[in-house]
Amino acid sequence: MNPVPYPPRDLSSASTLGLPCMAEHFAAPASLAELQAALAEARARGWPLTLLGGGSNLILPERLSGLVIRPAMAGWWVEEGEGDRVRVHAEAGVVWHDLVMALAGQGLWGTENLALIPGHCGAAPIQNIGAYGVELSEVLEALQVVDLADGREAWMTPQACAFGYRDSVFKGRLAGRVVITRLVLNLSRRGEARLGYGDLAGRVGKDPTPLEVVEAVCAIRRDKLPDPARLANAGSFFKNPVVEAALAERLLALDPEMPHFPQPDGRVKLAAGWLIDQSGLKGLCEGHFGVHDRQALVLVHFGGGSAAELLAFAERVARRVLERFGVALEREPRLAG
Ligand SMILES: Cc1cc2nc3c(=O)[nH]c(=O)nc-3n(C[C@H](O)[C@H](O)[C@H](O)COP(=O)(O)OP(=O)(O)OC[C@H]3O[C@@H](n4cnc5c(N)ncnc54)[C@H](O)[C@@H]3O)c2cc1C
Numbered sequence: 001m002n003p004v005p006y007p008p009r010d011l012s013s014a015s016t017l018g019l020p021c022m023a024e025h026f027a028a029p030a031s032l033a034e035l036q037a038a039l040a041e042a043r044a045r046g047w048p049l050t051l052l053g054g055g056s057n058l059i060l061p062e063r064l065s066g067l068v069i070r071p072a073m074a075g076w077w078v079e080e081g082e083g084d085r086v087r088v089h090a091e092a093g094v095v096w097h098d099l100v101m102a103l104a105g106q107g108l109w110g111t112e113n114l115a116l117i118p119g120h121c122g123a124a125p126i127q128n129i130g131a132y133g134v135e136l137s138e139v140l141e142a143l144q145v146v147d148l149a150d151g152r153e154a155w156m157t158p159q160a161c162a163f164g165y166r167d168s169v170f171k172g173r174l175a176g177r178v179v180i181t182r183l184v185l186n187l188s189r190r191g192e193a194r195l196g197y198g199d200l201a202g203r204v205g206k207d208p209t210p211l212e213v214v215e216a217v218c219a220i221r222r223d224k225l226p227d228p229a230r231l232a233n234a235g236s237f238f239k240n241p242v243v244e245a246a247l248a249e250r251l252l253a254l255d256p257e258m259p260h261f262p263q264p265d266g267r268v269k270l271a272a273g274w275l276i277d278q279s280g281l282k283g284l285c286e287g288h289f290g291v292h293d294r295q296a297l298v299l300v301h302f303g304g305g306s307a308a309e310l311l312a313f314a315e316r317v318a319r320r321v322l323e324r325f326g327v328a329l330e331r332e333p334r335l336a337g
Helices: 032-045 096-106 210-224 245-254 274-278 309-327
Strands: 022-027 049-050 063-069 077-079 086-090 140-147 154-155 178-188 234-237 260-262 268-270 290-293 298-301
Touching: 032 063, 032 140, 032 178, 086 096, 096 210, 245 260, 245 268, 268 274, 274 309, 290 309, 298 309
Parallel strands: 022 063, 049 063
Antiparallel strands: 077 086, 086 178, 140 154, 140 178, 234 298, 260 268, 290 298
């Protein structure tokens, strides 16, 4: 065999949680051919694979054996569709927020509520990114994947992606089996702002442009969420739990102020941040980690901690919520390796 390509890489600054991590081998393919070559090399050498994007939804362990691939194909282009519709093609390595800014700047509607979500386009479908009442699945027309096992390309429809709340087939049946290489978004030159969520409506004037909505979303998010560049975090650490109606009713009887969102299937979505806050944990600091003092859904890393410590801390937070409310919290960021 040839000398070992793909040297090790220190990934300690590759995730927004800033956890120390060393990858045994690292590749940043800038084309499909380079990606397929890296996959073939990993197969030949029996290396396990880890996919990395912007590292904003990942808990990295201290050592990652095998090959870490961070797709670096970063082209995007607009294709005119019928009437007001346009198709936007975006490769995996494009930074999601940069794309949203550029599209809004061109007056295109569809992604404006999803501004300032960190990460790359290739990872956006994994948990069907969502914010301010909009999810990626609403604008996704198709996506391209490459099979990790044989390097073959294929296209998938949104139906095949089985999107749900912070969920998709890429977290289930296809977890660790494909790399997403390109998104095709279906956007419109004419649209209406979706302002029904949170305090968005109060932040824009009458008939706002997509760019004005983007600016409002960014302003709200900057007020509410700690910037990972200043205080390491992975955004929401827990999903908002969806519980049976009977449990929601019992909890509402104890506190009618509890935020709750009835779902089409009769169950009720609760606010994980509120549950953590009401468990008395907001602002809690233990060792190198803490619950953010303004947004209890965000766990923060003060530096010097490890993935194992973070998971133990998160476990303690979840246990307190379970004891107080009988509601189990599920972790949102994925554990790599
Ligand atoms: C401050 C902050 C705010 C956030 N706000 C939101 C929010 O409002 N809404 C929301 O939905 N999320 C939010 N997130 C979570 C995060 O931004 C998204 O999940 C984002 O899509 C992750 O992208 P990434 O490139 O950083 O993925 P990574 O963290 O690098 O990877 C996430 C997962 O995707 C896999 N993966 C990465 N690239 C590929 C690929 N090309 N093909 C296949 N698998 C791949 C990885 O192996 C991993 O399992 C927030 C995070 C932070 C830090």
